[in-house]
Amino acid sequence: MISANASHSLDTLLARRAFEFDHANPILADLPKETSETISLAYGDADPRLFPIKELISSVDGLLSEKRDAVLNYAPVDRELTELVARRLQKRGVVVDEQNILITYGSSQILGLLPQIMLNQGDVVIVEGPTFLGAIEYFVTQGATIETIPVGDHGMDIDALADTLQRLAAHGKQAKFIYTIPTHHNPTGTMMPLANRKRLLSLAATYGVLVLEDDAYGDLDFRGEMAASLLTLPGSEWVLHIGTFSKILAPGVRMAWAYGPTPVMQRLRKFQSDQGAGPFITRLVSYIAKDGWLEQHINVLNSAYAYKYATMRDAMAQHFPQDVRVSTPSGGFFVYGYLPLDMPARALIDVAIAHGVSFLPGTVGYANGGGTHEMRLAFSFQSEAHIVEGITRLGEAMRVHRAQG
Ligand SMILES: Cc1ncc(COP(=O)(O)O)c(C=O)c1O
Structure with missing residues (x-):
């Protein structure tokens, strides 16, 4: 038997980076402690009632009877899926070179891979404040130094971005990339206007910075309209x-x-050791999407989510105190709330949980602090009845919190 030498430890084998990010992320302490009684308005899960179960079952059936060998054996990523993505981008006006499309295991995979190919320890990444919590985690664990640009009613504040880029340049620093969610922003639900999109790209070109456009909610517009992707604008x-x-x-x-x-796509492909996904699931997606089904399904989703948002909007108008300001999204999954000074989100969340409802405190969307009087409400997951009940409970929690002084 080999006995362990007391001076040997697995810890000595780990990279320095593995220890630097070992500590608990303090932002996560602000996540609501929900119970089974809580109506959660905190998380942007999809509405399970809108999952296309029937179509998924018949697509699995069709795939296994028509293409069993191709989908169940070793095979490269399905070309039909790449072609589907190419067609969808072309429909939006993008001039597509299919070689530069990469199929990935969720868009989160790119949020994890991009820092690996771009960042050295301490390199600057510019993000919106607030932004998608998951993205901050991916960038920080890869050693990014984060610069935050405020988000107003029209998305990222482009004047503030210009100032930051200028300040960095004055210190001889160049940001590596700017992470933005210009369309139906998570968490604020805002839209970046076309003129600002153009200015953003002009600044990127002037300072030589990559722009990572996260279009997670690009298709989810209540009126079925699609904003101009940054890929279609000068500086793309x-x-x-x-x-x-x-x-x-x-x-x-x-x-x-x-x-x-x-050059970026080549490196991402190299670092993506798992090909993004297997042949079965990639073919399932292209199979179910065929003959225009996906576009019809998106229309169904848009009407359903528009109705859910309207339900939340009307309930907030009825139950929230007048001085709580809320955003007015035209798509996506979220409403963002701006709380009055006497209503910090961290204190309010405890009262809200006691009333059987939760939201996401704004603080979790900020890499460098902020959002103490902000909250995100997701209308995507809960049923209309639960949205109304949840907002009623939250309005009551706000009044109780105020009365407690
Ligand atoms: C802005 C944004 N980007 C990316 C993601 C992750 O998407 P995926 O499921 O493709 O990894 C989310 C999910 O909540 C999101 O809100």
Whole structure:
């Protein structure tokens, strides 16, 4: 038997980076402690009632009877899925080179891979404040130094971005990439206007910074309209675009895509050791999407989510105190709330949980602090009845919190 030398430890084998991020993320302490009684308005899960169960079952059936050998054996990623992504991008006006499309295991995979190919320890990444919590985690664990640009009613504040880029340049620093969610932003639900999108790309070109456009909610517009992707605007050679089937099919499918400049896509492909996904699931997505079914399904989702948002909007108008300001999204999954000074989100969340409802405190969307009087409410997951009940409970919690002084 080999006996362990006391001076040997697995810890000595681990990279320095593994220890640097060992500690608990303090932001996560602000996540609500929900119970089985809580109506959760905190998380942007898809509505399970909108999952296309019948179509998924018949697609699995069809695939296994028509293409069994091709989908169950070793095989490269399905070309039909790449072609589907290419067609969808072309429909939006993107001039597509199919070689630069990468199928990925969720768009989160790119949020994890991009820092690996771009960042050295301490390199600057610019994010919106607030932004998608998951993205902050991916960037910080890869050693990024985060610069935060505020988000207003029209998305990222482009003047503040210009100031930050200028300040960095004055210190001889160049940001590596700007992470933005210009369409139906998570968490604020805002839209970046076309003029701001153009200015963003002009700044990216001037300072030589990649723009990571996260288009997770690009298809989910209540009126079925699609905003101009940064890929269609002057300066698009600086854009890496990511989109996902998670929101328009089902998150459990974990299928997404990336499209961007050749040198970046080549490196991402190299670092993506798992090919993104297997032949069965990639073919399932292209199979179910065929003959225009996916586009029809997106229309169904848009009407359903529009109705859910309207339900939440009307309930908030009825039950929230007048001085709680809320955003007015035109798509996506979220409403963002701005709380009055006497109502910090961290204190309110405890009262809300006691009333059987939860929200996401704004603080979790900020890499460098902020959001103490902000909250995200998701209308995507709960039924209309639960949305109304949840907002009624939250309005009551706000009044009780105030009365407690
Ligand atoms: C802005 C944003 N980007 C990316 C993701 C992750 O998407 P995926 O399921 O494709 O990994 C989400 C999911 O909530 C999101 O809100």
